[in-house]
Amino acid sequence: MSPGINLNELARRFKVSRATVARILNRNIIYTRPTYRRRADKIRRAALRMGYRPNAAAKAVSTGRFGHVGLLMGTHYERSNFSRELLRGIHDGLSPHRIHYSVWFLDDSELSDQTSLPRFLSEQLMDGLLINYTHELPHHFRAAVKRVAMPAVWLNVKEQGDCVYPDDLQAGRKAVQYLCDLGHRQLAFADFVHGPENPFRAHYSVFDRRQGVEEGMAEMEVKHRFLTVRRALPGPEAIQAAAAFLREPPIPTAVICHAARDAAICHAAAVQLGISVPRDLSLLTFGPDRLNESIFDLTHFIEPNQAMGRMAAERLIACINGEADPEFSRPVPYQLKTGNSTTTPP
Amino acid sequence: MSPGINLNELARRFKVSRATVARILNRNIIYTRPTYRRRADKIRRAALRMGYRPNAAAKAVSTGRFGHVGLLMGTHYERSNFSRELLRGIHDGLSPHRIHYSVWFLDDSELSDQTSLPRFLSEQLMDGLLINYTHELPHHFRAAVKRVAMPAVWLNVKEQGDCVYPDDLQAGRKAVQYLCDLGHRQLAFADFVHGPENPFRAHYSVFDRRQGVEEGMAEMEVKHRFLTVRRALPGPEAIQAAAAFLREPPIPTAVICHAARDAAICHAAAVQLGISVPRDLSLLTFGPDRLNESIFDLTHFIEPNQAMGRMAAERLIACINGEADPEFSRPVPYQLKTGNSTTTPP
DNA sequence: CTGAAAGCGCTTACAG
DNA sequence: CTGAAAGCGCTTACAG
Structure with a gap:
């Protein structure tokens, strides 16, 4: 160079x-x-x-600021939610302040190793940390983050100190509201993955989304049924379960599905039964901005990944500037995107 | 701190x-x-x-190395392919060398602005650049990258100097090969998005994937038909087109689909016609590692995003170490993942 | 508004 | 194997 x-x-x-x-x-x-x-x-x-x-490094040496933060992610899929929108939001939140960010993947073995720390902890390299790690971050690692006293904001978790996360509770409520506004009075909720006896500790969103729906249904005093499975069902089994559910009266006029796959399952079952979507049955779900590969346009609440990234970045900058707040906890609202899968009840 | x-x-x-x-x-x-x-x-x-x-910055000042490279992406979806696997691969390629990377989103207005450069070009901040920007990068920007003489490796494009990209040509050939090995002798290729008169300049993979298939078909001397559309079709229209195609003899025993959505369309058409997949019709496609939201398990060639990221990172490090090679051009092979959508012909 | 000077925290020939 | 010293390219009170 x-x-x-x-x-x-x-x-x-x-x-x-x-x-x-x-x-x-x-x-x-x-x-x-x-x-x-x-x-x-x-x-x-x-x-x-x-x-x-x-030379940015020379500047960093004299000012003591790196103008650089880190984004932590787990190697495993279950450990961190991740999307282009999230990165984009982080970028948008940081770049007006001329701060850039680097991405770090931590695999489980690295994390469980108590003797050596990843570089971003063992060196002075950045001003703060965005932690996108929702499941089972080892305690000693959390302690190490505390020890270096680097400002940190948690993404997509509710329990930590400084955190920013999608508001699934509200989204669940709004889903019910939306269908009721269309005139539906007989709703259902379907989730073919998470059961009450689910062995792994599920993400808060699994509970909140469902609870929001329950609260909404209670509030609107609307008739409803829940399709809950004991264990995650593979595709064909799930379709059969959905078909059985949809055949049994009182037949719902709209189903709120936990995620896009659940909606696809309900749709397949409806096709099997000769039920037309959305004429006879409305389907609504939750998911990322672009529900790829779907042939038909699902009405859904969009995970606010970009907004979450931006808010987390802004919050982190506030922390770096000394405005720490251990009580900070920010739910970010979902956005509804209406598609072709919902309409007024028959 | x-x-x-x-x-x-x-x-x-x-x-x-x-x-x-x-x-x-x-x-x-x-x-x-x-x-x-x-x-x-x-x-x-x-x-x-x-x-x-x-203090990493102090080290950078004395050594003249930042231990840091940048990943460039476009804000627009069409501008850059992007996946968690890609980032993961980059991470894997860099971290053994103790190099980290930052992510930069460039939106079109930023790029077209000739008077000001993004920070990673206007400052000395990193040792090299991974450019993940496949469409219409303005010329003056390209020139600016040249001017600062930062080592750069291009991802997902074929035409540039130092580049690493998925081998769609080979994947197309291998798709034909795989189906022939299963015994299929009557194939088809379907793409409901890209037509010959497609107005936007398509990514090389659109051509290569198809050409690979054509070459494979010629080589194997197998009967075949092509379903090509004049313009991108919305879901319902595409399904009708697929149904018409599948009804018309000679009826293929297997269809190679350009992407997952095309496969979903063919599948929907098959369901309509009472054709069972895979018993009567095998479907094969290409796509990212996790074809989400699909209820049934599509046989597909997996885009080698992680390998591509790793190779690009390794190549960039070689460039940084002075082993530049303007002729360097590396295709990365796809990996087949067999699912439930392919079997022997009826 | 300016310059001389000290300082940031490291690395690296060099002479011993 | 070690230490004194110079150097990397900046920033920032401070006195003028």
């Missing part, structure tokens, strides 16, 4: 001190006297022309 | 020079004389106990 020109060199060429050059280049000083202004302009143009690129 | 202890302090406490401490901590010197060894151990333990974290 070409070393390029530096402050010293620039100062030498214009026979001024490097302090002056730095001031001209860094702060947008408005020079009142024309002589100064002309000189400043000349130096700015020269810096541009000669391709001066200030 | 707690400033913590530094080299100087550590040196002072042990009454040695900081050069000595640095040597003990950085290089794993094997001390022959026990006195030295004991002292080294003591210093290492003390560093650990006192929570010494070397």
